[in-house]
Amino acid sequence: MLPDSYVLVIAEKPRAAAKIAEALGARARVKIDGLSVWVGRLGRDYVVIAPTAGHLYTLYTDERGYPVFSYSWGPRWLYERGSEHLRRYYNVLKKLAGRAKYYVNACDYDVEGSVIGYNIIYHLGDIKRAYRVKFSTLTREELVRAFSKLQPLDWENIESGVARHVLDWIWGINVSRALSDIVSRLHGRRVVLSAGRVQSPTLLELVRRHLERATFVPEVSFTLSARVEHGGREYGLENLFQPFRRLDDARKALEALRGSGRLVVERVERREVRLTPPPPFNLTELQLEAARALGYSPARTLEVAESLYLESLISYPRTNSEKLPPTIDNASILRKLTPLPELGAYASELLRRGLLRPREGVREDPAHPAIHPTGYLPNRRLRREEAELYEMIVRRYLASFYPEALVEEVSYTLVDPSTGLRFRLSGRRVLRYEWLRVYTYRRVEPAEVPSLTTGASVGVSSAKLARVYSRPPVPYSRATILRWMEDVGIGTEATRAEIIETIFRRGYVRGSRIEVTELGLDVARILSTLFKEITEVELTREFERKLREIASGARTKEEVIEEAKAKLREKLLEVRRMLSEGRADVIRERAGLGSGLTTCAVCGRGAAGSYGGVSMCSVHGLAYENIARAYRSWREGAGVGFEDYLRELLRLRSVGRYAREVAEYLIKRVR
Numbered sequence: 001m002l003p004d005s006y007v008l009v010i011a012e013k014p015r016a017a018a019k020i021a022e023a024l025g026a027r028a029r030v031k032i033d034g035l036s037v038w039v040g041r042l043g044r045d046y047v048v049i050a051p052t053a054g055h056l057y058t059l060y061t062d063e064r065g066y067p068v069f070s071y072s073w074g075p076r077w078l079y080e081r082g083s084e085h086l087r088r089y090y091n092v093l094k095k096l097a098g099r100a101k102y103y104v105n106a107c108d109y110d111v112e113g114s115v116i117g118y119n120i121i122y123h124l125g126d127i128k129r130a131y132r133v134k135f136s137t138l139t140r141e142e143l144v145r146a147f148s149k150l151q152p153l154d155w156e157n158i159e160s161g162v163a164r165h166v167l168d169w170i171w172g173i174n175v176s177r178a179l180s181d182i183v184s185r186l187h188g189r190r191v192v193l194s195a196g197r198v199q200s201p202t203l204l205e206l207v208r209r210h211l212e213r214a215t216f217v218p219e220v221s222f223t224l225s226a227r228v229e230h231g232g233r234e235y236g237l238e239n240l241f242q243p244f245r246r247l248d249d250a251r252k253a254l255e256a257l258r259g260s261g262r263l264v265v266e267r268v269e270r271r272e273v274r275l276t277p278p279p280p281f282n283l284t285e286l287q288l289e290a291a292r293a294l295g296y297s298p299a300r301t302l303e304v305a306e307s308l309y310l311e312s313l314i315s316y317p318r319t320n321s322e323k324l325p326p327t328i329d330n331a332s333i334l335r336k337l338t339p340l341p342e343l344g345a346y347a348s349e350l351l352r353r354g355l356l357r358p359r360e361g362v363r364e365d366p367a368h369p370a371i372h373p374t375g376y377l378p379n380r381r382l383r384r385e386e387a388e389l390y391e392m393i394v395r396r397y398l399a400s401f402y403p404e405a406l407v408e409e410v411s412y413t414l415v416d417p418s419t420g421l422r423f424r425l426s427g428r429r430v431l432r433y434e435w436l437r438v439y440t441y442r443r444v445e446p447a448e449v450p451s452l453t454t455g456a457s458v459g460v461s462s463a464k465l466a467r468v469y470s471r472p473p474v475p476y477s478r479a480t481i482l483r484w485m486e487d488v489g490i491g492t493e494a495t496r497a498e499i500i501e502t503i504f505r506r507g508y509v510r511g512s513r514i515e516v517t518e519l520g521l522d523v524a525r526i527l528s529t530l531f532k533e534i535t536e537v538e539l540t541r542e543f544e545r546k547l548r549e550i551a552s553g554a555r556t557k558e559e560v561i562e563e564a565k566a567k568l569r570e571k572l573l574e575v576r577r578m579l580s581e582g583r584a585d586v587i588r589e590r591a592g593l594g595s596g597l598t599t600c601a602v603c604g605r606g607a608a609g610s611y612g613g614v615s616m617c618s619v620h621g622l623a624y625e626n627i628a629r630a631y632r633s634w635r636e637g638a639g640v641g642f643e644d645y646l647r648e649l650l651r652l653r654s655v656g657r658y659a660r661e662v663a664e665y666l667i668k669r670v671r
């Protein structure tokens with residue numbers, strides 16, 4: 001069974017434990033409480049390799065109400081619903097930790113992995129006898145190297161990670177409790193709602209975009225749509241002039257163009273464009289590309305990538321890096337990839353041509369390189385999603401070694417001699433494919449154009465009048481809101497996808513083109529009024545920066561947590577005071593839900609004000625204002641009457657839902 005004295009190695013997941021055991025030659029598998037652990041040798045010592053299943057500990061409190069700032073770490077299976085399966089891991093590690101000579105945290109090398117191992121060793125073992133191993137792939141070579149030089153614990157990562165958990169916890173529990181309290185009082189029954197430190201600013205951004213779309217009313221302008229004919233073929237043109245504001249002007253231009261019937265080539269531009277290959281993936285870019293090309297959600301991509309990592313096929317996916325440092329032996333990886341069907345040929349070509357320097361991106365990560373294949377080949381049939389994502393990662397890696405692609409672009413400027421209006425006819429063809437051949441997720445669509453010289457004239461084959469409607473902003477998808485979170489600097493690459501899924505699970509949003517639900521709108525209104533400062537991006541980003549500064553040693557955990565508590569306490573006491581003093585209608589009004597005294601004529605919710613002499617809620621009011629504003633372009637441009645305009649709006653798909661409802665209401669009222 002187990003030796004009397006041993007080193008306890010803690011792996012983040014059972015599959016990682018198996019890989020580590022394999023690499024260290026620990027072949028004796030022992031079952032404890034039905035859980036596999038491995039026994040072998042590490043130098044002169046016995047070693048026991050045991051898995052956890054992610055975090056075994058969580059923060060909890062016994063206090064009710066808010067503000068609450070007293071908390072402790074406790075086993076998740078005791079304090080978190082749905083975590084019963086962790087009890088076994090807890091019991092096994094507890095048994096093993098008691099007799100261990102020293103401890104090695106072999107969880108994934110990042111902030112979360114550091115916290116997972118720290119909590120287990122701190123609570124079940126002895127943190128003074130703990131070490132860390134650092135690796136980016138679960139390959140034998142790298143694991144053997146990592147275990148040959150055990151490192152002291154990475155305290156900066158631990159401190160920063162613990163601080164993040166504490167911040168998220170005190171923020172989440174306090175604001176969730178206050179929010180539930182407010183809504184329960186308004187509804188006269190108990191309602192449980194949740195908010196989150198990074199989740200809430202993200203929800204507010206989704207709401208902003210949703211409302212822009214749902215209250216959208218297009219302005220109208222007018223333009224020409226022309227095609228030319230040359231050598232028996234027709235070509236579409238791009239307009240180089242602004243649309244006309246007035247329909248009459250567009251009509252006159254159309255008549256003139258039809259009258260002349262020809263366009264003259266004014267300018268010929270021919271240029272060669274170099275397309276550089278994309279750098280290898282970091283997690284965000286992988287998530288965006290997999291969403292675009294394969295239709296995966298960011299959370300799904302992370303899950304599948306983690307599975308590939310646990311199979312030793314790719315390096316650690318939770319990385320921000322787009323670099324492949326010199327410590328990575330690319331020639332060796334490429335050689336190992338040559339047996340791959342289809343893709344192997346590209347690896348061979350790179351080796352043959354001596355193309356061994358990858359193009360790198362600018363983003364860096366102190367702990368890990370860019371996501372790249374390890375050179376290990378699949379030794380089982382991969383599931384469809386695994387196979388697709390693996391192929392994408394390998395293609396991207398291979399592409400980064402290739403030279404630039406070369407594309408020839410031709411652009412003709414055509415002018416209508418009678419009106420001076422200019423059009424563009426453009427074409428392109430690929431002269432050298434290079435990386436475009438291997439990275440098939442990017443395509444340069446060739447477009448043929450005739451060969452023309454300056455002064456030549458081409459016949460107009462068709463010319464029509466076209467209406468141009470201004471467009472609403474595109475809705476967020478899971479991938480694009482993830483990009484937004486990265487751009488504004490909230491959350492981490494390891495947490496963003498999960499935060500987005502949480503917003504979905506709460507029922508605040510729905511759909512792949514994300515829409516906000518009524519519940520989401522109400523929660524957002526309360527958060528953005530009563531909890532304004534603490535749900536804004538600025539403060540969230542500021543704390544993200546401070547968390548990073550803990551990791552770099554520039555700040556202490558305690559200092560940052562105290563600051564967060566102070567911010568929260570102030571806000572929460574203010575809310576509690578208001579609730580204890582205020583009547584329900586005052587709370588409603590302060591929370592941006594309308595006064596409750598007058599109701600919206602369109603939907604019956606509490607009214608936020610009077611719009612064109614009609615009481616409306618805030619969203620219908622906003623839609624009304626947009627209808628009134630856009631009407632100018634319709635009236636002045638085409639002389640459309642108000643009622644016809646409203647009817648026209650009901651036919652246009654870009655008109656937002658709330659704007660449509662207001663238009664319907666106004667049509668009924670006109671009658």
Ligand SMILES: [Zn+2]
Binds near residue numbers: 603
């Ligand atoms: Zn309304």
